[in-house]
Amino acid sequence: MSCIGRFAPSPTGPLHFGSLLAALASYLDMRSRNGKWLLRIEDLDPPREQPGAAGSILRTLDAFGLHWDGPVAYQSQRLEYYQDALEQLLRQGAAYRCNCSRKQLKTRGVSGLYDGHCLRYPPPASASCAIRVIHPESEQQFQDRIQGVRRYQWPPGYGDFVVFRRDGLFAYQLAVVVDDAAAGVTDILRGSDLIDETPHQIALQALLGYPMPAYAHIPVITNPAGQKLSKQNLAPAIDPSQRQQLLLRALSLLGQKPPTDLATASRDELLSWAVTHWNIAAVPGTLSLCESET
Secondary structure (H helix, E strand, O other): OOOEEEEOOOOOOOOEHHHHHHHHHHHHHHHOOOOEEEEEEOOOOHHHOOOOHHHHHHHHHHHOOOOOOOOOEEHHHOHHHHHHHHHHHHHOOOEEEEOOOHHHHHHOOOOOOOOOHHHHOOOOOOOOOEEEEOOOOOEEEEEEOOOEEEEEEOOOOOOOEEEEOOOOOEOHHHHHHHHHHHHOOOEEEEEHHHHHHHHHHHHHHHHHOOOOOEEEEEOEEEOOOOOEOOOOOOOOEOOHHHHHHHHHHHHHHOOOOOOHHHHHOOHHHHHHHHHHHOOHHHOOOOOEEEHHHO
């Protein structure tokens, strides 16, 4: 079976360098193995989205020569599939209603994790609720192609996670798992800021009867303050007119060591070299790289 990868940006602003790094790594990983590379726009959170951002992302990827296979998928057009998966989880008894607020969680002294309160004390039927999935295993581990073995432990209730939000929107965890399975994605390569979401996604794959893809997490680029480069942190948009320089910089950060004679190469020559010489074992195993060090 051919390998299938994907790049899945959110349309909250134009593409920045951190996103380019993830897109390039995923693209090279698939093209070097004669696989397919898909593009999905994760437009599930309208309040955070920026008008025109999706089109800008597509144009920028095209300008950098990162051409995808098949039509672009849009999560906003797939809500019925997420609803079907949500109902399956509820029928299985794998999910439950939760009306806990962030303020309540903070009051109960929970640090970033849920404490299983609504599983023990179900909210009234009239309450506005999110839907959480019961994390089925107390211990988990998976093999990351870059970061190695990752191990997690979940005290009862503390691994439970939201798949449907109180504001009526489907959560990232559910949508991404449903979409990857529907597209036949075999390999997920993305930034290390998402590595700790992977155990929840693996749990959902098992509950929904989906195959588990292979995972690889590259370092994220941070600013000197230690913040991940992101649209929320006002990371600047990348300039397609600087694509050769930016591609060379990205390849170097990914440990690919392009030769000096590529400094004057065209975009297509750079990408051709990168596909031929892609070596995932050379990607740094650190979880982040400071922008000032790049």
